[in-house]
Amino acid sequence: MSQPKHSLDQIQRWMFHAIVHPAGVNAGIESPESQSQIPVTPQTVEAVVSRSKALTSIERLNIYSNAYLARLTECLQAEYPALVHALGKELFDQFAIGYLQKYPSTSYTLSDLGKDFPKYLQETRPDSETSDAQIDWPDFLIDLAILERNYCEIFDGPGSENQAILQPDDFVTLSPNAWANSRLISVPCLRVLQLRFPVHEYASAVRRGEEPPVPNADPTFLAVTRRQYVVRRETLSKTQFQLLNEIINGSTIGAAIKSVAGQTEMGLDHLAQSLRHWFRIWCQAGYFQSIEPI
């Protein structure tokens, strides 16, 4: 029995770099990463991969190479359907291929595949280093990606479907002082987003099979959560966003209100009158699982 010329580790590292190269198998074989493992050329590759009766070694490796990008871009398309609609499939795939080069999968699950896609779009945004860059088309795409990634994580992350949810009547008995010194514990699936475009409406229209136009820039604040295993989003005012954001990040109710009062453009009387109504709506929407005095 002849001894193998190459170790298992050499073959795996060589083959992996050969098949994931964005320019194809020939470029992959000639890449430094593959050459450092097994220094064959496309002409001498049969020293590693045998040919079949019908296909050359390169043609056989091409099956894996083609599948790598096709499979993973297909998964990204499924995770970002509205972004695919906005960009068109061909352009989306170009972004996806670039993304897979910079952020290749290191996880056992495809659920993690697209987690850095919004960051990649931000990093590759044209004129991203210009401080006074106008809000325009790239920002719309970035916001859309942020929204869809959040949808993905909220859809399959921890939720509150089988847990008790705080009801509006649960805190009416609290004294104003106890109320101010308590923390509202949000459900694990609740997130608030600050966006530059109303991308939620665009994304919903795409999911309904419509052909929505790209919306004009308009500061958008959202609460995104999950009820009955379906992702839901509700629009917030800027002040509501700031208040919920403080609460989610662990501020007491009193500290959150104080912080918001110092920032809001609402009159303080109007704010004070609105608070009770907001907290009632948010409880009814299932945003909180408990209230904890400190």
Place this chain on the structure above:
Amino acid sequence: MMGFVGVLLFHQSLKTVIPMAESRLGHPHLGLGVGLRSAHYSHILEHQPDVDWFEIISENYMDSGGRPRYVLEQIANRYPIVMHGVSLSIGSTDPLNIDYLDKLKALANVVNARWISDHVCWTGVAGRNGHDLLPIPLNEESLQHTVRRINIVQDHLERPLVLENPSSYVTFADSTMEEWEFISHMADETNCGLLLDVNNVYVSSVNHDFDAEHYIRSIPWDRVVQFHLAGHTNCRTHLIDTHDGEVIDPVWQLYRLAHELTGGVSTLLEWDASIPPFPVLHAEVLKAQKYIDGSQSVDSAAVPESNEPSPNSEAVPHPAVYVSVEAE
């Protein structure tokens, strides 16, 4: 002294006298099942179809806190569940992922998985995952490497692992044995079970110019716990394991042979692209019963390998398993 041929004959005779209770590593014969896919969640929950069992893609549920996990737990209350993974990477030279194994074990306990399976393959190296089932060079080094890792995994999971022959598109100059030899040695040395994917045998036999029937006759039948069936795509010069259509007649004929040799084991149909309505999927796996009974032969009802296959540059081997989000 018993010669080589004598040893082979002795081994074959052992196979014929092993009582059925010891076959399949003692696992039950679950009948005819299908792969659980998210496209069918609502149908299954609403209609509770008369399916014998479901196989799940382990990675789609082990981290899930949402609807996939909720649906699975409901289905597991009614149907037997088998867990089938695509990321164990048993043949990789990267370290085994213990966190992954812990999650696999935890999920198996929750859904009362009848067994846990994965593939004889590697999916990545140097910390990267290609999410493909890549073939292993078949030689003594890779065999011992794989055996060591199977033993670690089985100790960790506290149960035998069941491993599937993958479909593949390359072979290696450094291979010194055939796939059926590798798998037989692997199973003998680890006492693991085998998931015989009959379609994969057929696909690889065309791609690698070997006799599919010889492959199936050469594996240790008593270790086969489960069969897989699926459709594939004919690209003229090779076949691709696309899981996107009906099982073709040559694969059914191999299935009939495998059934005869093993005495019958749990059979599962995979369908991962161009997924049809659930009744179509179910009807496809129920065809197996006719082959088991011997009433189905090559006739007008059978689906032949296409006589005029066309190149399909879009054909992508499985697994491309992603659960789509449900949002407003």
